[in-house]
Amino acid sequence: MQLPIASNSQTVPPVVLTVAGSDSGGGAGIQADLRTFASYRVHGTVVVTAVTAQNTLGVERVDALSPESVSAQFHALVSDLKIQALKTGVLVNAPLVETVAKHLKTLNLSNIVVDPVMVSRAGAVFVDSATIAALKSSLIPQALILTPNRYEAQILADLEITNLATMKTAAQKILELGCQSVLVKGGAMTGELRGLDVWASWQQLEILQTELIETPHTHGSGCTLAAAITANLAWGETPLTAIQKAKDFVTQALKHSYPIGAGQGPLGHFYVGFPSS
Numbered sequence: 001m002q003l004p005i006a007s008n009s010q011t012v013p014p015v016v017l018t019v020a021g022s023d024s025g026g027g028a029g030i031q032a033d034l035r036t037f038a039s040y041r042v043h044g045t046v047v048v049t050a051v052t053a054q055n056t057l058g059v060e061r062v063d064a065l066s067p068e069s070v071s072a073q074f075h076a077l078v079s080d081l082k083i084q085a086l087k088t089g090v091l092v093n094a095p096l097v098e099t100v101a102k103h104l105k106t107l108n109l110s111n112i113v114v115d116p117v118m119v120s121r122a123g124a125v126f127v128d129s130a131t132i133a134a135l136k137s138s139l140i141p142q143a144l145i146l147t148p149n150r151y152e153a154q155i156l157a158d159l160e161i162t163n164l165a166t167m168k169t170a171a172q173k174i175l176e177l178g179c180q181s182v183l184v185k186g187g188a189m190t191g192e193l194r195g196l197d198v199w200a201s202w203q204q205l206e207i208l209q210t211e212l213i214e215t216p217h218t219h220g221s222g223c224t225l226a227a228a229i230t231a232n233l234a235w236g237e238t239p240l241t242a243i244q245k246a247k248d249f250v251t252q253a254l255k256h257s258y259p260i261g262a263g264q265g266p267l268g269h270f271y272v273g274f275p276s277s
C-alpha cells in the first residue's frame with residue numbers, strides 16, 4: 001500500500017484521543033480505536049478508564065481506574081499535546097463520567113464524539129443508573145456526535161426500538177438531552193434494518209445504509225465507527241461526511257472480520273486500504 005503522507009520530520013499528523021477501556025481480547029475498546037486511528041494516519045493518544053478481562057465470548061471482569069489516574073492522564077496529555085478530536089468509550093461509574101466531563105469542558109474542543117457504552121451487543125451491561133444519569137447530565141450535552149447502539153438508544157430515549165419509525169423517534173428524543181447530533185446505530189436491529197443507522201441533528205435527519213455484511217464477527221464495530229468518525233473530524237470533515245466515511249470504513253472492516261476464538265471475532269481493520277479522508 002502506498003503511504004499517502006511522506007515520512008519526513010516535517011510531517012505532523014492530527015492528534016486524536018480516545019478515552020476508553022482496554023479489551024484484553026483486542027477486539028473492542030482502546031485496541032480497536034488505535035487500530036482505526038492508525039488506518040487513518042492520525043496520531044492516537046489514550047486516557048484509559050478501565051481494564052476489562054474480555055474475549056470473543058464476553059466480559060469476565062471490569063476494573064475501573066480511579067478518577068485521579070484519569071485526571072493525571074488528561075493533565076499529561078493536555079499540558080503537551082494539542083488534541084484535534086476525541087472520542088469517549090466505556091465509563092463504568094458516575095465519578096469517572098464526572099471527571100471526564102470536567103476535563104472535556106476545559107479542552108474547549110468542538111470535535112467530541114461520545115459513544116455512550118452501556119450495553120454491548122453481546123449483552124454485557126457496563127453501567128448502573130447513577131452512571132447513566134451522569135452521562136445524561138454532564139457528558140452527552142458536550143457531544144458533537146453521540147453514537148448509541150439500539151439498546152443504549154432505548155435507555156436514553158426511554159422508548160422501545162422495533163422499527164425505522166421508532167429509531168427516528170428515539171433519535172429526536174435523544175437530541176433533547178443536549179447533544180448536537182445523534183447516530184442511532186442499527187447493528188442490533190433485525191431483518192432489513194440490520195446495519196442501517198439514523199442520524200439526526202436539529203436541522204436534519206438522514207438514513208445511512210451501506211451493505212449488510214453477513215457475519216457474526218462484529219465485535220468492536222461500535223468502537224471502530226466512533227474512532228473512524230473522530231479521525232475524519234480531525235482531518236476536517238463535517239459531522240455528516242465524517243459519519244458517512246466512517247460507516248464505509250466499518251463496512252469494509254466487517255467484510256474482513258475474522259474468526260478467532262469461539263465467539264464474536266474482531267473487525268479486520270488492517271485489511272482495509274487507506275480510507276479517503
Ligand SMILES: Nc1ncnc2c1ncn2[C@@H]1O[C@H](COP(=O)(O)OP(=O)(O)OP(=O)(O)O)[C@@H](O)[C@H]1O
Nearest residue numbers: 120121149185186187188195212213220221222223
Ligand atoms: N452485519 C453488519 N453489516 C453492516 N453493518 C453493520 C453490521 N453490524 C453492524 N454494522 C454497523 O456497524 C456500526 C456499529 O453499530 P453497532 O450497532 O454494531 O454498534 P455497537 O453495538 O456499539 O457495537 P459493539 O458493541 O460490537 O462495538 C453501525 O454503523 C452499524 O450499522
Ligand SMILES: Cc1ncc(CO)c(N)n1
Nearest residue numbers: 021022023028029090120
Ligand atoms: C473495553 C470495551 N469497550 C467497549 C466495548 C463495547 O463493544 C467493549 N466490549 N469493551
